[in-house]
Amino acid sequence: MTRDVIMNGLKVEKICVLLLLLSVFVFVPNKKIIAQSFQQQQIVDLELDVSDNLANSQYIGFVNLLSDNEGTGPVLFSGFMQNLTPQKVTDLFLEINISAGKIGRIANIKSHPNYPFSLDPMQSVYVTNNTRTDNHIPGIEEDLEFDGGLTPEGDNFIENLNGSTTLPADIYTIEIIIFQNTNAHGRVNLASAQAEIGGGVAFSEAVDFFLRTPGDVIGSNVEITNPYPQFSWEGEPGVEYRLIVVKNNGNDSPESLLQSALSSAPISEGGSLLQYENLDVYVTGETFQYPSSGAQPLEMGQTYYWQLSTTLQSINSVEERTSEIWSFKLSEPETADAPIILTEETEKALQNLVGNGVLENLISAGYAVESFEIDGVTYSGNQASIILAELLRKIESGDIVLSGDN
Numbered sequence: 001m002t003r004d005v006i007m008n009g010l011k012v013e014k015i016c017v018l019l020l021l022l023s024v025f026v027f028v029p030n031k032k033i034i035a036q037s038f039q040q041q042q043i044v045d046l047e048l049d050v051s052d053n054l055a056n057s058q059y060i061g062f063v064n065l066l067s068d069n070e071g072t073g074p075v076l077f078s079g080f081m082q083n084l085t086p087q088k089v090t091d092l093f094l095e096i097n098i099s100a101g102k103i104g105r106i107a108n109i110k111s112h113p114n115y116p117f118s119l120d121p122m123q124s125v126y127v128t129n130n131t132r133t134d135n136h137i138p139g140i141e142e143d144l145e146f147d148g149g150l151t152p153e154g155d156n157f158i159e160n161l162n163g164s165t166t167l168p169a170d171i172y173t174i175e176i177i178i179f180q181n182t183n184a185h186g187r188v189n190l191a192s193a194q195a196e197i198g199g200g201v202a203f204s205e206a207v208d209f210f211l212r213t214p215g216d217v218i219g220s221n222v223e224i225t226n227p228y229p230q231f232s233w234e235g236e237p238g239v240e241y242r243l244i245v246v247k248n249n250g251n252d253s254p255e256s257l258l259q260s261a262l263s264s265a266p267i268s269e270g271g272s273l274l275q276y277e278n279l280d281v282y283v284t285g286e287t288f289q290y291p292s293s294g295a296q297p298l299e300m301g302q303t304y305y306w307q308l309s310t311t312l313q314s315i316n317s318v319e320e321r322t323s324e325i326w327s328f329k330l331s332e333p334e335t336a337d338a339p340i341i342l343t344e345e346t347e348k349a350l351q352n353l354v355g356n357g358v359l360e361n362l363i364s365a366g367y368a369v370e371s372f373e374i375d376g377v378t379y380s381g382n383q384a385s386i387i388l389a390e391l392l393r394k395i396e397s398g399d400i401v402l403s404g405d406n
Helices: 003-010 015-024 152-160 254-263 344-354 358-364 381-397
Strands: 031-037 044-050 077-083 089-100 104-111 117-119 124-128 146-150 171-182 186-198 210-213 230-234 240-247 277-284 287-289 303-313 318-322 326-330 371-374 377-380
Touching (some): 044 186, 077 117, 104 152, 254 277, 254 303
Antiparallel strands (some): 031 186, 077 124, 240 303, 371 377
16 A cells, blocks of 8 residues: 555545544554543543454554445444434534554544534434445534644654555554534534554564574575474564474475474364474474473484464454474584584673683683583584574573673
């Protein structure tokens, strides 16, 4: 969806399309509806509600928010206004403000001053994103037109989307106000409804997680020696991933093996591992240590493929996202006296772990770093270098905090 289309959507002259615009900014599970009266005796009631399908979506694409031409698409949101008095209320106007928590107000739209509307005694009006008629709300006699659109902050917001068709994570506030313009008091606000939605996980259209260890892309011929490797990746916080590891059987492609495993239920859901499937688990986080139980052990000399996947709930469907496929070969451990190669990265990691100056003193005294142990697993050689690089990344990102003099 282009910037011009979005801006035109903000300036439409149909209230239902305008309310549809409001739903563009509703995309995460936590919702809060607030209604307020500005007078001691309330004249008009106003409500704004969001459907569960929209509220529970993990990402929203602009195209998902458009109703079909027949007006029979899913109800994503609804608006309700009611005259609470036995008299007709005239000279009514609407104002809509949309704000993003990190930016401020990004849109302001008001009824055109020459197009007021009225509500009959005790009249109720209910509108959804599917009730479309030109310049008209079903149940209201008068036509409606609107002024306004994007604020300068809103212009920057649209520009910063850089062509993306999904919304960035933020807390968005939608405020609707019903007011009158009076000769005696000028503008008088009668009621408002406010929906505050945000704080959940939002995804872009690109793959949002990237593999780190063990192994590399297919064909890289990476070998490891630890039969209980640590799997790690970069991803979104709080997301649940499905991690699958399969063994090369010499006949099927890596894609076929992983897809078959993905199509079968994991052990946690009552399934069982396939003959060539070594691991199938759900993981929340960005690391997972290969277990000694609940998985088929990795075999020396065998090549393995692994992949991550996750599912995202959109408005109308569940979409599956997958990572690249990586491979590694489990080889015999290197001899115990084979030292760890001290690259700039591994040396920096060891300096963080053992303390400033300690590593230099040990090396000067003739010592070599041959191996180290974590949680009962000994690492040496190339595998130790990989683990040290991962430890360094976590230290620098703050995931591991060292105490003492280090």
